[in-house]
Amino acid sequence: MAHSIELLLDGHGDAAIRTVWHRLVDAGLPSQLRVRSATNRPHITLLAADRIEPAVDDELAPLRQRFPLPVVVGAPLIFGGGRLTLARLIVASVDLLDLHREVYRRCLPHTTQEPFAHSAPGHWTPHATLGRQFTPEQVGEALAVIDELSGDIGANVVGLRRWDGDSGREFPII
Template sequence: MAHSIELLLDERADTAIRQVWQALADAGLPSQVKVASHTNRPHITLVAAERIDPGIDEELEWLVAELPWPAVLGAPLVFGGGRLTLARLVIPSDKLLDTHELVYDECRPYARNLFAHCAPGRWTPHVTLGRRLTPAHVAEALTVGGITADLAAGIVGLRRWDGDAKRDFLIG
């Protein structure tokens, strides 16, 4: 299972994204609200890999000391594949891009098989709304309230997700 390092949103943005998840589900569309895990929450994945050693937690405490930061969740976007993933773009500020690159580099010694889509220059910061959508689902999802208006958010926390143990660990 995948492991990841993830930024966490403030309560207002977290609630707004959860409301969109629920609206998608209420419309009969695939939604992250259907992920039945106590660790399921809106987040921005900075780095994902086959495995990330817990030793990285201490190395990333500097980042938590710099929080909170402002962020803007912008337009909806769609990632391709056999089925589609619907997400909200996190407008990539210089601070976010610089931090991503630092975290990616710091994770290298602690990670096995860093996923290519997370590399600097290939990473698209986003918050996932739903997975395994069809093109028709995407068209319908774009009519759901709250999915297109920019959303001011705060980045307030950092966690490491261990997909093997199905646990998250707050950093800092």
């Protein structure tokens, strides 16, 4: 199972995303709220790989000086594939992109294989997932359900964690 390095939102940003998760469930649609893991919470994945060694935590800890980092939770976003993923775009500021490049650089020596291609600088789309496995029809329904909640939201990134997909555990770094 994949491992990842993730940014965590402040209470305001977290609550805004969770409100959308609840609205989707109430409408009978896919939602991240249905993920039954103690570590399930709104986040922004910076890097994903087959395995990230725990030693990366010490490499990433000095980045604490960059937090809190203001972000804007923007428009709904749809990722394609067989089934669709609905997310909210995290507007890519210069500071956020710089943090992503630095995390990526520091993580490379601690991954057993190259990180997943969509994690690489220049290929990364910052986002917070709302739900997975949507049909095209469900995406239309979901956008109607969340329309009133789709305005830009100001938030701060306040934490950084390593998520271990093998154990299903999170390891706070900052």
